[in-house]
Amino acid sequence: MKTTACPLDCYDACAVVVDRESLKMTGKEGHPFTQGALCSHLYRHIKEVERIKVPRVDGKEVSMQEALEAAAHAIKDAGEDFLLYRGSGNVSFMQNITEHFVAAYGGWTTEGSLCDGAGQAGIEAGRGVSLVLPPEAIKEAEAVIVWGRNISVTDPHMMNLIKDKTLIVIDPVKTKIAREADLFLQIRPRSDFYLAVLLSRFMFMEDMEDKEFLKERCEDAEWYYDFLRTFRVRTSLEKCDISLDDLGDLLYQMQNKKCVFLVGAGVQKYSIGDQVLQAIDGLAAVIGAFGKPGCGVSFLGDSMAGFKNPINYSPKRVAKPIAPFGRFKTVLVQGANPLAQMPGLNKVEEEISRVENLIYFGLYENETTKKARIVIPACDFLEKEDLRLSYGHPYVQPMPKIKEAEFGISEYELTKYLFDALGCKGLEDEKWYIDYMLKQCIEDGDLLKSPAYEKYPYEDEFQTDSGNFEFLEEYEDDFDDEEEGLWLLTPKSPHSLNSQFRRETHIFINSELGFKDGEVVKVSSEHGEIELPVKVCDDVRADSVLIYAGTPSVNRLTPHIMSLMGKSACYQEVKVKVERV
Numbered sequence: 001m002k003t004t005a006c007p008l009d010c011y012d013a014c015a016v017v018v019d020r021e022s023l024k025m026t027g028k029e030g031h032p033f034t035q036g037a038l039c040s041h042l043y044r045h046i047k048e049v050e051r052i053k054v055p056r057v058d059g060k061e062v063s064m065q066e067a068l069e070a071a072a073h074a075i076k077d078a079g080e081d082f083l084l085y086r087g088s089g090n091v092s093f094m095q096n097i098t099e100h101f102v103a104a105y106g107g108w109t110t111e112g113s114l115c116d117g118a119g120q121a122g123i124e125a126g127r128g129v130s131l132v133l134p135p136e137a138i139k140e141a142e143a144v145i146v147w148g149r150n151i152s153v154t155d156p157h158m159m160n161l162i163k164d165k166t167l168i169v170i171d172p173v174k175t176k177i178a179r180e181a182d183l184f185l186q187i188r189p190r191s192d193f194y195l196a197v198l199l200s201r202f203m204f205m206e207d208m209e210d211k212e213f214l215k216e217r218c219e220d221a222e223w224y225y226d227f228l229r230t231f232r233v234r235t236s237l238e239k240c241d242i243s244l245d246d247l248g249d250l251l252y253q254m255q256n257k258k259c260v261f262l263v264g265a266g267v268q269k270y271s272i273g274d275q276v277l278q279a280i281d282g283l284a285a286v287i288g289a290f291g292k293p294g295c296g297v298s299f300l301g302d303s304m305a306g307f308k309n310p311i312n313y314s315p316k317r318v319a320k321p322i323a324p325f326g327r328f329k330t331v332l333v334q335g336a337n338p339l340a341q342m343p344g345l346n347k348v349e350e351e352i353s354r355v356e357n358l359i360y361f362g363l364y365e366n367e368t369t370k371k372a373r374i375v376i377p378a379c380d381f382l383e384k385e386d387l388r389l390s391y392g393h394p395y396v397q398p399m400p401k402i403k404e405a406e407f408g409i410s411e412y413e414l415t416k417y418l419f420d421a422l423g424c425k426g427l428e429d430e431k432w433y434i435d436y437m438l439k440q441c442i443e444d445g446d447l448l449k450s451p452a453y454e455k456y457p458y459e460d461e462f463q464t465d466s467g468n469f470e471f472l473e474e475y476e477d478d479f480d481d482e483e484e485g486l487w488l489l490t491p492k493s494p495h496s497l498n499s500q501f502r503r504e505t506h507i508f509i510n511s512e513l514g515f516k517d518g519e520v521v522k523v524s525s526e527h528g529e530i531e532l533p534v535k536v537c538d539d540v541r542a543d544s545v546l547i548y549a550g551t552p553s554v555n556r557l558t559p560h561i562m563s564l565m566g567k568s569a570c571y572q573e574v575k576v577k578v579e580r581v
């Protein structure tokens, strides 16, 4: 038996025990987060997808050596007009090593995110750094506010930690966890900022603020109260589509309780995403819910916080959500599927069609491999040495090589080849990078923890310039949310991970809109249109439609823009029309 970690892009980063003979995988008993269980992505879905087995150049199957030579030639031919575009379907540490090549070679890479960049920017503005909230802090909570996070899908192991607590769910969709909640507020999409501001204001009005925390640990709390009062109560309630009674119920459920907020990426898939997270953090600061047992705000933490990174990154970067592929002669796409997952897909297709040499390096066939000139299969997580950090918990897990690679090569092997072929200097042995990271970890019995680990994050100080929590200072929003149309919601689906595995193919619509199950409809936005069959679902509000992320072509509807801060994709900053075909 060998222990490794699940490589999939998921909060839980499970510890996995692998039988070396049968390769059967089970969740590691006793791991503080995994607790012996894995989800169906790892024990079933990952085995169902079509792996890339043979390298290709110009549509012909070739040897690995020929594919690597073609890739090196295409990169050399491009000179500095070379872009590395990496994805996040698999998130182990050594996947970053290709960045080291790009830095040494002098090419371009990306910055920002298709996922959590806006939220992270908001958190960093308030707290300085986005630390992971450890399970031990969550366990001690008395009330858990699950805000825009469908935890039974995105981090199923969290369910164990929040049993027997007051459960409040805030979401535009009636999720599975919403059905189990003591209080569920089905707010209007893109109104999370207003709810956070309203709640913060009422905490002051109802004398529920933590005066000592505000005085000792926050900057300009009095000014913040004045700022909160610039938002009219009635307007904010209307924006959220909730009543004063709903707000009262929420305050009542939180009153005198140690509160943990579990915030999902959906709340920040907008241009204002940073302000949403800073406002939710601001609410937590108003009630003193940082640095104490049973308190905190969990978002996608910065898994590299506290580490000195041995990998160099190119200073030449383009914003990931709006990457101008057409500017580059050669683009290396690594473990990503921009021709499905990037917002503003019509524009992305046009950009990528202008790339002379599109190189794909990854595990699975997808929309992007079909357009690639050079396709290089990657090996899977059992076939290489690696390291798993996590944005959902503080544990660091070595990932030893468990079997020989059948089809592909590792990120390190690709990097080593390119360093040698293109005469670059400065690459150490693979083990050196892994050891460099491991040496920085905190040992705790047989567990390793991130060097940034704090049982109660921000207990002593925030990592801002002042050392205190810093509130949002202004609110800026140009989007017209009164614009006609239905809100588009694009959450993660239970059966797919980004564009991997069993992708959904339907649009989910409230019965009030009058469509029938199976009926094909045209869905259009100012960015494009698609046709999809309907599933009637009253868990979705009647002013919204839901199309899961990963549904083929959904991104023809989404905008080719990025957030005001954090260079993040704004998948939900759009209204759509639905018509019978």
Ligand code: SF4
Pocket: 006, 007, 008, 010, 011, 012, 013, 014, 038, 039, 040, 041, 042, 155, 156, 157
């Ligand atoms: S819950 Fe997440 S980390 Fe755990 S096995 Fe499933 S996908 Fe992997």
